[in-house]
Amino acid sequence: MSRRSAIKAEPRVAAQAPQEVLGVGYLLGRARGSLLTGLDGQLEPFGLSAMQFGVLKHLAEGAAHTAADLCRRMHYDTGSMTRMLDRLEEKGLVRRERGREDRRLVLLRIAPGGRVLLPRLMAVAARVLEGHLAGFDAAEIEALKDYLGRMIDNGQSRGDNEQRPPGGKS
Numbered sequence: 001m002s003r004r005s006a007i008k009a010e011p012r013v014a015a016q017a018p019q020e021v022l023g024v025g026y027l028l029g030r031a032r033g034s035l036l037t038g039l040d041g042q043l044e045p046f047g048l049s050a051m052q053f054g055v056l057k058h059l060a061e062g063a064a065h066t067a068a069d070l071c072r073r074m075h076y077d078t079g080s081m082t083r084m085l086d087r088l089e090e091k092g093l094v095r096r097e098r099g100r101e102d103r104r105l106v107l108l109r110i111a112p113g114g115r116v117l118l119p120r121l122m123a124v125a126a127r128v129l130e131g132h133l134a135g136f137d138a139a140e141i142e143a144l145k146d147y148l149g150r151m152i153d154n155g156q157s158r159g160d161n162e163q164r165p166p167g168g169k170s
Helices: 018-046 050-061 067-074 078-090 112-132 138-158
Strands: 094-098 106-110
Touching: 018 050, 018 112, 050 067, 050 078, 050 094, 050 106, 050 112, 067 078, 067 106, 078 094, 106 112
Parallel strands: none
Antiparallel strands: 094 106
């Protein structure tokens, strides 16, 4: 058995012009930007931004427990995250707690004020997303979710979207 036959063959992708492939990335970026801009506008009455909402959502879901977790998950730099957490803490939406076993560790918790507000914020986010999906039927939405999930899976299998701190250093 040759070394070549032991290596799993990667699925073949039809050759596409670089600008066509890059066009997909451009459109994904524009869609993300449009969603964030729309969410920023709708969250303004709450005195929050889309990124601040993201912090609250990740903390409430248990997807992040520290500022470093949030930086990796949200692709945000540590200085900006610290300032954002300061603002959320001042608003009574987030609190910082020292770790019990390791006092150097600062854990983040959604504060009672954040817990009370979160369902309203989630409803706003759902409306913004529904607006962006206007005209899509259920089958198209499922197909879009499948396509995006497959892209994420492809990135994970290649190691392209491993959770790394900003700057690419591990």
